[in-house]
Amino acid sequence: MRKVKIRIKDLSKNFGEKRVLKNLNLNIYESESLAIIGESGSGKSVLTKCIDGLEDYDSGNISYENIKNIKKLSTSKKNDYMGKFGILFQNAALFDSLSIEENLKFCKKDNFKKILKDVGLPASILKEYPNDLSIGVQKRIGIARAILKNPEILILDEPTTGLDPIISKQINFLIKKLVKEKKITTVTVTHDMQSVYEFSDYTAFIENGSISWYGKSKEIKKKGNKSILNFIKGVY
Numbered sequence: 417m418r419k420v421k422i423r424i425k426d427l428s429k430n431f432g433e434k435r436v437l438k439n440l441n442l443n444i445y446e447s448e449s450l451a452i453i454g455e456s457g458s459g460k461s462v463l464t465k466c467i468d469g470l471e472d473y474d475s476g477n478i479s480y481e482n483i484k485n486i487k488k489l490s491t492s493k494k495n496d497y498m499g500k501f502g503i504l505f506q507n508a509a510l511f512d513s514l515s516i517e518e519n520l521k522f523c524k525k526d527n528f529k530k531i532l533k534d535v536g537l538p539a540s541i542l543k544e545y546p547n548d549l550s551i552g553v554q555k556r557i558g559i560a561r562a563i564l565k566n567p568e569i570l571i572l573d574e575p576t577t578g579l580d581p582i583i584s585k586q587i588n589f590l591i592k593k594l595v596k597e598k599k600i601t602t603v604t605v606t607h608d609m610q611s612v613y614e615f616s617d618y619t620a621f622i623e624n625g626s627i628s629w630y631g632k633s634k635e636i637k638k639k640g641n642k643s644i645l646n647f648i649k650g651v652y
Contacts, residue, residue: 421446421569421601422467427476428625429462436462438625439476444569449595449602451612451633453647454622460605463622464571467603469498502567502600506574508558510546516557517542523564535560535590552583556590563594570595572604576611588614609648612636621647 422444429437436459444450444467452460465471467478469486478486486497510519520528520542529539535556546554555575562570575591576584592615595602604616612619612633619636621629621644629644636644 418448419446420444421481423477423479424463424467425477425479427463427466427473427478429459429466429471429473436625437466437473440622440626442620442627442630444601444603445618446601447599448617449592449604449615451604451606451616451619452622453606453609453612453619453644455647456607458622459625460622461573464573464603464605468501468503468569468571469494499565500568502562502565502570504555504558504562504570504572504575506577507551508546508554510554510557510561512546514545515542516544516546516549519546519557520561520564523561527564528560531560531564534563534594536586550583551578552587555579555587559587559590559594563598563600566598568601570600570602572602572606574606574608575604576606576608581610584608584610585614591615619644 420443424440424442427437427440428435440463452463454460462471466473473487480486480497483489483497486494489497517528528542532539532541537553537556537560572591576587579587588611594600595615604611606612616633619631619633620627623643629641631639636648
């Protein structure tokens with residue numbers, strides 16, 4: 417039986433007069449990989465930032481296991497909650513002036529060699545600097561940093577953006593492998609439908625600030641509504 421990890425109910429988020437999320441409802445299930453797709457500016461990244469606590473929301477509710485509403489958490493408990501997440505930011509967001517080892521030390525762990533092996537990189541790369549590495553390698557390091565603390569939930573923001581098809585496929589395979597082996601609940605924001613098909617179990621499509629379609633990723637083309645099928649075809 418699928419177990420709900422995070423329950424989102426009637427979530428709304430405004431930036432000034434612009435309403436980005438509108439009474440959005442979504443369940444995220446334990447040990448599953450969820451892809452969130454939609455047009456640029458549809459609120460995908462805002463939604464994940466509300467989920468992991470980086471953004472506050474205006475109304476509605478996000479509950480996590482026995483936490484009934486994360487918005488009501490004290491500062492210390494909110495920090496504990498945020499510590500349950502590992503995040504791969506778009507473009508990896510590594511510090512260029514720091515070595516790879518120094519970038520990883522922000523997680524206050526020291527099992528760097530093992531985690532690098534998990535993402536297919538040699539330990540010798542610890543002395544390198546981000547600017548000297550390809551964007552594909554930087555993404556792998558970003559993933560390593562995201563999973564270093566053994567998070568319960570992994571959030572990936574556009575993990576294949578800027579990568580060629582071959583490297584994108586390698587990153588997709590890596591994510592699929594990590595999700596399966598570590599059983600991490602994973603939420604991925606992406607425009608890359610190949611990523612959706614290759615490693616996500618379910619897909620949620622955001623339209624006009626709400627979820628207009630949710631279902632198994634492998635069934636999108638058969639059971640998807642008109643909006644998501646047009647999105648896939650690039651028809652608006």
